Each structure stands twice: as C-alpha cells, then as structure tokens.
Amino acid sequence: MPRSVWFALQTLFLSSDTDVMRVVGQGPPGTDFIEIVIEEGPLRQAMFRFSRNILLLSVMISAITATLVYLALLYLFVRPMNRLTTDMVTFRQDPENPTRIVVPSERKDEIGIAQRELSAMQHDLASMLQQKSHLAALGLAVSKINHDLRNMLASAQLFSDRLVSVPDPNVQRFAPSLMRSLERAIAFCQSTLSYGQVQEPPPVRRPVVLETLIEDVRETLGLAPESAVRWVAAVERGLRVDADPEQLFRVILNLARNALQALEGRAPNDPGRDQLRVTGQREGAVVVIEVSDTGPGVTERARAHLFEAFQGSTRPGGSGLGLAIAAELVRAHGGEIRLVDGTIGATFRIIIPDRAVDIGARRGERARA
Numbered sequence: 628m629p630r631s632v633w634f635a636l637q638t639l640f641l642s643s644d645t646d647v648m649r650v651v652g653q654g655p656p657g658t659d660f661i662e663i664v665i666e667e668g669p670l671r672q673a674m675f676r677f678s679r680n681i682l683l684l685s686v687m688i689s690a691i692t693a694t695l696v697y698l699a700l701l702y703l704f705v706r707p708m709n710r711l712t713t714d715m716v717t718f719r720q721d722p723e724n725p726t727r728i729v730v731p732s733e734r735k736d737e738i739g740i741a742q743r744e745l746s747a748m749q750h751d752l753a754s755m756l757q758q759k760s761h762l763a764a765l766g767l768a769v770s771k772i773n774h775d776l777r778n779m780l781a782s783a784q785l786f787s788d789r790l791v792s793v794p795d796p797n798v799q800r801f802a803p804s805l806m807r808s809l810e811r812a813i814a815f816c817q818s819t820l821s822y823g824q825v826q827e828p829p830p831v832r833r834p835v836v837l838e839t840l841i842e843d844v845r846e847t848l849g850l851a852p853e854s855a856v857r858w859v860a861a862v863e864r865g866l867r868v869d870a871d872p873e874q875l876f877r878v879i880l881n882l883a884r885n886a887l888q889a890l891e892g893r894a895p896n897d898p899g900r901d902q903l904r905v906t907g908q909r910e911g912a913v914v915v916i917e918v919s920d921t922g923p924g925v926t927e928r929a930r931a932h933l934f935e936a937f938q939g940s941t942r943p944g945g946s947g948l949g950l951a952i953a954a955e956l957v958r959a960h961g962g963e964i965r966l967v968d969g970t971i972g973a974t975f976r977i978i979i980p981d982r983a984v985d986i987g988a989r990r991g992e993r994a995r996a
C-alpha cells in the first residue's frame with residue numbers, strides 16, 4: 628500500500644510528459660498475461676484535476692464545518708457570556724435598581740449556574756443596599772430629632788434650675804432628681820450627635836458603684852414608694868462594676884422599664900402585679916446583674932426576635948428598640964445579655980466582665996514609681 632502511494636506521487640511530481648508507463652498483470656483465462664503501455668502525460672493531467680477537485684471539496688467542507696462550529700459556539704456560549712457580562716456592568720452602574728437584576732434561564736450547564744448565582748447575589752446586594760439606605764435615612768432623622776430635643780431639654784434645664792429656690796419641701800425633694808435626669812438626657816443627646824448617627828460610642832469604662840446607679844434607675848422610672856409595684860434592689864454592698872456608667876444606666880433602665888410595663892399591664896388588684904427586682908453580684912472577674920419581674924413573662928412571639936431592632940415589640944406603642952439597645956451596649960462591654968428560662972415572670976441576666984489587666988503596663992508603671 629505505501630509503495631502504491633509512493634509510485635502515485637512519483638508519477639505526479641517526478642515523471643515528465645514524455646514518460647511511458649507499462650503495466651503488466653495476470654491475463655484473463657486462456658492468456659498468459661496482459662500488458663498495457665500508456666503515456667504518463669494525460670494520466671498526470673487527470674491526476675492533477677482529481678487532486679484539485681479533492682482540495683476544493685476539502686476546503687468547502689472545512690469552511691462549512693468551521694462556520695457551523697462558530698455559530699454553535701456563538702449561540703451556546705459567547706452570546707450568553709456576553710449577556711452575562713453586560714448584565715453585570717449595567718447592574719454595577721445602578722445596583723439599587725431592581726430592574727437590573729439578571730433573570731436567570733433554565734440552563735443546567737455552568738452558564739445557567741453562573742446566571743442563577745449572579746441573580747441571587749444581586750438580589751442579596753440590592754436588599755442589603757435598600758436596608759442600608761433606610762438605616763441612613765433613619766440615622767439622619769434621629770440626628771435631627773436629637774439636635775432639637777437637646778435644645779428643648781436645655782431650656783427645660785434652665786427652668787428647673789429656678790426650682791432650687793422654691794422653698795416647698797416636695798419641690799426640694801424632687802428637684803435634684805429632675806435636674807440629674809435633664810443633665811443626663813442632654814449629655815446623651817450631645818454624645819450621640821457628636822459621635823455619629825447609627826452606632827453607639829465606645830464605652831468609657833470606670834468602676835461604678837452599682838447600688839447608686841440602680842437607685843438612679845428607680846428615681847428615673849418615677850416609682851413612688853406607695854406604688855402597687857414593689858421595687859426590690861438586692862445588690863452586694865459596695866459592689867463596683869467596670870463599665871460606662873451612662874451606658875449601664877441605659878441598659879438597666881430599659882430592662883426595668885420593660886418589667887414595669889409588663890407589671891402595669893396587669894389589673895391593679897392582680898396578685899401577679901407585685902415585684903420588680905434588681906440584683907447584682909460579683910462572680911470572680913464578672914459582675915452578674917439580673918432584672919426580674921413577676922409579670923406575665925415574655926411571649927413566644929416576642930422571644931423570636933427579642934434583641935433585634937424594630938422586630939421584637941409586641942407592645943402597642945412599643946418600638947422594639949429597648950432590648951436591642953441594651954444588647955448592643957452590653958456587647959460593647961464584652962458582656963452578654965439573655966432571657967433566663969424557667970422563671971416566674973421574666974428575668975433578664977446581664978454579665979459584664981472586668982477589663983483585661985495589662986500586666987506589662989502595670990509592671991512598667993510600678994517600675995517608674
């Protein structure tokens with residue numbers, strides 16, 4: 628076989644038109660052999676024609692195949708990839724526009740997966756951005772309210788300063804608490820305004836006498852001694868918490884206010900309308916504070932989103948921010964807050980750890996001294 632190919636090529640390229648080819652083969656029955664003598668010139672012409680035709684045919688078949696492969700690639704991969712890229716670019720230009728989110732096809736291959744994943748990612752991103760812009764708008768609104776509230780409180784403070792000169796013993800009894808509350812409210816508005824809108828400033832910690840702080844909470848709640856709700860404070864004598872006093876005050880005030888609201892929601896002659904108890908004790912390097920009441924307890928619905936802003940409220944007129952604020956402030960102290968299970972009414976436990984002591988710094992201080 629290779630010999631025949633070689634001879635054919637020889638005839639085509641190496642022989643001249645004057646060459647003659649002699650073919651000898653077995654003859655039909657009754658003859659010895661058969662011999663054919665032909666000129667190679669016409670044979671070569673015929674072979675050239677044939678080769679040219681084969682070449683043309685191969686080029687045509689290749690061109691058709693290439694076109695078909697190109698079209699298949701274009702429709703199956705290049706176009707969808709182009710569309711995906713264009714979708715990404717248009718989404719990036721305006722990510723808050725929901726009409727720019729990719730609508731994925733039903734394809735099962737990698738491009739289909741890429742489309743679905745991109746669409747899911749765009750949905751997540753769009754809703755996150757929407758939430759963020761709501762929060763930013765809310766932050767701005769809070770700042771404005773805070774600003775004007777601070778001014779109003781400042782004028783209230785001016786009037787309350789005059790109360791000190793009123794000789795009435797009742798006024799003399801309540802005026803200092805009123806002034807302290809106003810001072811606290813003004814300082815709070817001021818710090819929120821100067822720090823920013825959404826986040827709480829980091830705690831400025833120092834040892835705080837818990838008993839005094841809890842007494843301030845009672846005064847701020849306005850619980851009269853003759854109130855139907857009994858206030859019990861059971862704090863270890865002289866207990867100091869390593870905390871930001873203003874922030875810890877807000878935490879306990881929010882919990883105590885919730886407890887009071889739960890108790891006041893009951894009928895005045897209900898025996899369950901009884902006690903609001905705040906306890907505090909040191910356990911090694913942490914201080915445990917509990918605020919408990921003998922009210923109806925926290926409902927299942929409220930438990931589902933208890934410490935989430937705007938989610939946990941089941942109270943008419945409640946904003947669902949109290950516990951979220953308390954949790955944020957406690958976490959800023961590296962502590963934890965949770966609802967204790969299996970108690971009468973509701974008990975919230977706060978754990979505030981002391982700050983870690985930097986032994987190296989202490990040693991340095993002692994050495995300097």
Ligand SMILES: Nc1ncnc2c1ncn2[C@@H]1O[C@H](COP(=O)(O)OP(=O)(O)OP(=O)(O)O)[C@@H](O)[C@H]1O
Nearest residue numbers: 885889924929940941942945946947948949950973
């Ligand atoms: N001591 C409690 N007893 C019963 N339910 C409580 C108690 N504390 C909280 N809850 C429930 O948890 C919900 C969320 O409390 P949270 O303080 O976060 O919001 P709120 O009191 O409704 O509104 P606000 O933002 O004015 O505090 C309340 O609506 C209430 O249903």
Ligand SMILES: [Mg+2]
Nearest residue numbers: 881885949950
């Ligand atoms: Mg509340």
